Amino acid sequence: MKYRIKQIQCRPWLLNGLSPRLIESHYENNYGGALRRLNAISEQLAALDFASTPGHVLNGLKREELVALNSTLLHELYFASLGGDGQPTKGMAQALAEQFGSLERWRAEFRAMGYALGGGSGWVILAYVPRDGRLINQYAAEHSQSVAGGVPILALDMYEHAYHMDFGANARAYVDTFMRNLDWPALEARHGDACKVAPPRPLEQPEFGAVQGIGVEEVREMMAAGRPVQVIDVRPRHFVSRQQDIAAGIPWRDPEQLQEWIGELSKSEPVVVYCAYGFHIGCKTAIKLREAGFDAKYMNSGHSGWRAVGAPVKLLP
Numbered sequence: 024m025k026y027r028i029k030q031i032q033c034r035p036w037l038l039n040g041l042s043p044r045l046i047e048s049h050y051e052n053n054y055g056g057a058l059r060r061l062n063a064i065s066e067q068l069a070a071l072d073f074a075s076t077p078g079h080v081l082n083g084l085k086r087e088e089l090v091a092l093n094s095t096l097l098h099e100l101y102f103a104s105l106g107g108d109g110q111p112t113k114g115m116a117q118a119l120a121e122q123f124g125s126l127e128r129w130r131a132e133f134r135a136m137g138y139a140l141g142g143g144s145g146w147v148i149l150a151y152v153p154r155d156g157r158l159i160n161q162y163a164a165e166h167s168q169s170v171a172g173g174v175p176i177l178a179l180d181m182y183e184h185a186y187h188m189d190f191g192a193n194a195r196a197y198v199d200t201f202m203r204n205l206d207w208p209a210l211e212a213r214h215g216d217a218c219k220v221a222p223p224r225p226l227e228q229p230e231f232g233a234v235q236g237i238g239v240e241e242v243r244e245m246m247a248a249g250r251p252v253q254v255i256d257v258r259p260r261h262f263v264s265r266q267q268d269i270a271a272g273i274p275w276r277d278p279e280q281l282q283e284w285i286g287e288l289s290k291s292e293p294v295v296v297y298c299a300y301g302f303h304i305g306c307k308t309a310i311k312l313r314e315a316g317f318d319a320k321y322m323n324s325g326h327s328g329w330r331a332v333g334a335p336v337k338l339l340p
């Protein structure tokens with residue numbers, strides 16, 4: 024199946040300070056070129072005998088496919104980014120201010136990234152990352168870098184072919200002109216679409232019903248702030264003896280011997296328990312504690328998560 028060309032989304036004759044000749048050449052030669060390459064590579068790949076194709080040939084084709092496909096997609100987004108009056112919409116200004124501190128701060132970073140690519144080449148992309156519902160300004164060289172799972176909503180082309188005809192080597196003037204032509208209502212619409220992309224599915228453990236988990240970062244913050252919380256490491260004995268370390272300031276108790284240590288706990292303060300990775304033992308212990316009348320939760324991702332965020336550990340005696 025062939026990739027088909029998309030109509031240019033900005034009206035070249037209406038742009039302010041970017042000539043129709045430049046936009047036309049960009050669309051026909053660079054965007055069109057990427058699309059033509061992409062289709063040629065796809066055809067070659069479709070005809071390939073994978074059993075007899077040397078690894079380096081396949082690597083090369085797949086790399087070129089990625090470059091051509093991303094170049095195609097980013098050029099479509101680039102042309103769709105242009106054609107406005109450069110006046111931020113209220114909704115978009117608010118979204119950027121929330122994420123970057125202020126609209127000005129976002130603009131300063133985006134612009135500076137464009138300036139920094141002057142004389143080099145690459146893309147400056149504003150992308151939405153569904154995992155955390157975040158917006159980031161992303162650098163992308165070679166058309167081929169993109170945030171995995173990210174949704175690009177604004178793209179600035181910093182390859183020389185995007186500006187040399189009108190601006191010579193003056194990449195800064197080009198970046199400023201791009202910003203003056205930004206189509207903010209279209210950007211806001213794309214942002215709205217991106218926000219509807221669901222984050223990756225969280226781990227589900229339906230067997231543990233309603234028992235609540237709490238994040239490692241949250242537990243760490245509670246402890247650092249001196250908030251009342253009883254945190255207990257309940258990794259199975261064989262895990263503790265193998266891993267040889269323990270979160271600093273947190274006691275270990277054998278989950279098999281719950282009845283022996285449950286009396287140490289206070290019912291007036293929340294309890295957080297965790298095991299090695301956040302699966303069974305931590306959840307089961309939290310359930311038993313809840314049944315005994317404690318406000319107990321298990322810590323997601325367990326001791327591994329504690330170490331993964333760089334929280335302090337000490338060697339077990």
Ligand SMILES: [Fe+2]
Pocket residue numbers: 049053054098180182184185
């Ligand atoms: Fe381009």
